[in-house]
Amino acid sequence: MNRVRVSLKQLLWLGLLGVVLILFGLGPRYAPMYTIILLTAIFMYIILTLSWVIFSGPTGYVSLAPAAFFGVGIYTSAILGKALPLLIVVAVGGLASSCLALFAGGLTLRLKGIYFAIFTFGLVELIKNLLLWWEIHFTGTRGRFVIVVDYATVYYVMFAILVVLILTAYLIRRSKFGLALQSIGDNEQAAAHIGINVTALKVVTFAVSAFFTGAAGAIMATRWTYIDPYIAFNPLFSFMPVLMAIFGGLGQFYGPIIGATIFGYLEELLITRFPYYYMLLFGTIMVVAILYLPNGLVGLIQKVTARLRVLARSQPAPAATSEAK
């Protein structure tokens, strides 16, 4: 009996997921162009956030490298965009970011806490300045043009990356790798002691998370058409994922997704409505979120539902007792 109920619930979830997939899949046919572009941006933020969470969520290593991976993807697209088909460019962008992550991770993952955060942020700035110098000295230009792709294709590719990412993140979280990562976050020495190859696991997970960020950068570049090192390696792309993940809440799988969705929408809204106060509002939300929502939106939701449950339980209770009399 119990078993049937569980599988029914699972079927319901699967059905819901299917409906959502079809809805998003049919999007560009029926929805207005603005909605599609907005959705593409939101998907991009979810990808950035979730791929950050794959590595930094369980291990507790705060990586500020997403902008580097994102920028590598963008430059892959700018350099190879005209020579290769789009999907290959996206894959190469992801792989190039993974290679960078393998290299940087192998070098630095023994750094602890704040040092790792500083190092990864330095990586972004190093690549940006090196690239700027290179472009001015050897290519003679500052920026590059990227081949333009129509907005529906960008949307579909971004959506596909997102679906694969969600699957990957879910599987990692549910597998023994997820548990191993979690144990690294809880106590790295103990994790190494019970036979987990701590370094290899960290570096590989770092590379996996970089792949999706790079792929998202490669496809997003085709939307921007013109890029230079300042646009591609904008440090905001390092901070936004961290912020969105914390805003959403790291406790649950869906937390970062909710955080990224709300923030992506909010950013669009604030930039278009209040272009001059955008950063002020953004910073205020950030400070308030950190001060008053320590467990993110998920923590708030859990608190509210718990309170509702208590209320629901306490209200019918007197009625029941009076009936019994």
Add this chain to the structure above:
Amino acid sequence: MIQVLDVVIAGLLLGGLYALIAMGLSLQYGVARVLNVSHGEFIMLGGMTTWMLYSGFHINPLLAVAICGPGAFLLGFILHRTMFKRLLALSASPGIFESNSMLASFGLLFIIQNIAFMIWGPEIRGYSYLAFPVDLGGALFGANRLVTLGFAIAIGLAFYTFLARTRMGKAIRAAAQDPVTAGLLGVDINLVLALCFGFGAAMASIAGVLISISYPVNATMGLEYTIIAIIVVVLGGLGSIPGSFIGGFVLGIVGSIVTSIEPGLALVAYYVIFMLLLLVKPTGILGR
């Protein structure tokens, strides 16, 4: 020979400024455990206020030190008393506090920068003060840069004496070593941390005043100086005042050597040194 001297002195002048910037951050991170990413915004506030006072009211930039320093101290003190104190109480472990306070200071960065943008706009501002050349062993340098170096060293020495000789300085050093035990021994730990954060902000804004004398300033200059401060602090060892000076002078001289060879690569050289040091000795030159 003259050229070598030229490069070295230019490096020392730059290094003094870097040291002053880093000293403030070192205090905020070394004692208050806040890796204050909005540090550069306090520098920017100091610089822009000085420009406004000089061009609007003809107030001597060196007098602006006496206005910006206490102002920024108060701002930093209040910020710690309200925001970071609450964060400290909320955070379960020092590690969580470090990452939370860093993110909160990112929020501050956005807020301060946006407010500065609304007041002063995006234009690059500059003025000319003490801009006559001084002959140093055959090499010519602006008097304003010498004044900057003098101020940096004077403030560094004064603060070092304060830490080493006074009762409050002792409390600050105790809080840096072990906040819990210091609290048990009767140090008002929240007051000490707030004071340190305030001092850090004051040093940043005084550095901003001095920067505005020699270099152009604008509302978005902060982050660049924050990054330099972080590099210098890590180079010299977190929380060490002499370390800030060593790190500052090392970075200043490296910067000036690289600039004399290939100007475009100065920032790249900073990052390379910084990353190499993190890999070899993450606790810094003077770190334990």
